[in-house]
Amino acid sequence: MDHFIYRDGVLHAEDVAVTEIAATVGTPFYAYSEATLARHFRVFDEALDGMDHLICYAVKANSNVAVLKILGDLGAGMDVVSGGEYLRAKAAGVPGDRIVFSGVGKTREEMRMVLTGGIRQFNVESEPELAVLNEVAQELGVVAPITLRVNPDVDAKTHAKIATGKSDNKFGIPIAKSRAVYAQAAEMAGIEVVGVDVHIGSQLTDLEPFRNAFLKVRELTEELRADGHNIRRLDLGGGLGIPYARSNEAPPLPMDYGQVIKDTVGDMGVEIEIEPGRLVAGNAGIMVTSVIYNKEGEGRDFLIVDAAMNDLIRPAMYEAHHDIIPVLEPEVGADKVEVDIVGPVCETGDTFAKHRMMHPVADGGLVAFRSAGAYGAVMSSEYNTRPMIPEVLVKGDQFAVIRERPTFDEMINRDKVPEWL
Numbered sequence: 001m002d003h004f005i006y007r008d009g010v011l012h013a014e015d016v017a018v019t020e021i022a023a024t025v026g027t028p029f030y031a032y033s034e035a036t037l038a039r040h041f042r043v044f045d046e047a048l049d050g051m052d053h054l055i056c057y058a059v060k061a062n063s064n065v066a067v068l069k070i071l072g073d074l075g076a077g078m079d080v081v082s083g084g085e086y087l088r089a090k091a092a093g094v095p096g097d098r099i100v101f102s103g104v105g106k107t108r109e110e111m112r113m114v115l116t117g118g119i120r121q122f123n124v125e126s127e128p129e130l131a132v133l134n135e136v137a138q139e140l141g142v143v144a145p146i147t148l149r150v151n152p153d154v155d156a157k158t159h160a161k162i163a164t165g166k167s168d169n170k171f172g173i174p175i176a177k178s179r180a181v182y183a184q185a186a187e188m189a190g191i192e193v194v195g196v197d198v199h200i201g202s203q204l205t206d207l208e209p210f211r212n213a214f215l216k217v218r219e220l221t222e223e224l225r226a227d228g229h230n231i232r233r234l235d236l237g238g239g240l241g242i243p244y245a246r247s248n249e250a251p252p253l254p255m256d257y258g259q260v261i262k263d264t265v266g267d268m269g270v271e272i273e274i275e276p277g278r279l280v281a282g283n284a285g286i287m288v289t290s291v292i293y294n295k296e297g298e299g300r301d302f303l304i305v306d307a308a309m310n311d312l313i314r315p316a317m318y319e320a321h322h323d324i325i326p327v328l329e330p331e332v333g334a335d336k337v338e339v340d341i342v343g344p345v346c347e348t349g350d351t352f353a354k355h356r357m358m359h360p361v362a363d364g365g366l367v368a369f370r371s372a373g374a375y376g377a378v379m380s381s382e383y384n385t386r387p388m389i390p391e392v393l394v395k396g397d398q399f400a401v402i403r404e405r406p407t408f409d410e411m412i413n414r415d416k417v418p419e420w421l
């Protein structure tokens, strides 16, 4: 459930009419619901009830500082994958001991930054990274707490671009090899082993790959304990999928996912960390755009909207489906028409949906893309010199712009023409 519903014929975000936000900030824009974000965090918290746990929200899904503050204030930890994300989590008031640092290519500068600022753990992804972290920690006279991210060679059964747990992906250390790497880590003066980490992919709609991966982590943990390591934390990653097409998708619920965790590793006397991103933020956000033109093509009609692939790249990049609905509620029984919904960018790939059955929306009318709160704004760019679109947060009957649309001057003045040109 989310908080985007029609009321009196107009789509609302919580208690605010989307038309009112559009009139104030202009289109396109993203709008997030505070109540939905909070609810999704609590659903995970309840799913792990009875186990010592920390939910480390995957900042990459939606890294607006206001969003991070909502979750951080509820007690969430954060999973960051860059120095920049770490600084965002800090800016939102999240203490270092609730931040885990993931990512396949951490630099020395980033390591220094987080070791100085405070960190719960590094999820180390390779032997060279481990060696460098050991050096950096010793230079600073500290000890870096680590897990090794193991690659369990499990098929996540999701889109190839977002599967991470097969042995041919760039992520993690092959599980078979990891015991030897743990042995090396134990000898390093700048390193303290605290646990094991795994993340097999994103938008998983089947629990079996999770179960298989967690059982492999269990087996490894038993071996590592026998080898003398003090494994006290398991970071089980993120990845639980959300319904994008509401009419026909029903992925497993966090409660069922929590049960898989309890069944597989619940009795191991460890603290559980999970790193959900999409499920927390995805259905807590919409993208609102205006129709510029209804264009009749040969054999097909186009709805040309003022948002484009630079604002929401998921359809172009992953063939992703987003439900797209008129902001003014259609009459009951009104006929739908078949359209391709496209943006103004000069690429055929700038297509949000093909052959979509939709209620007609006149030029100037508003439409909303659902499930746009995760991997939407964060993946946007200024391609075609299109300003990054504003983000708006709604809470009850209040709303505020939480990231402004830049002016063209701000965008263009970042370019510098050298004197000698």
Ligand code: LLP
Pocket: 058, 060, 061, 079, 102, 103, 162, 199, 201, 202, 203, 237, 238, 239, 240, 275, 276, 277, 278, 279, 314, 318, 374, 375
């Ligand atoms: N932890 C790690 C180490 C990750 O790499 C990811 C996502 C997560 C947690 C969070 O996964 P989630 O719960 O959100 O599925 N841009 C793509 C998704 C990329 C996911 C990358 N890693 C999309 O729009 O579908």
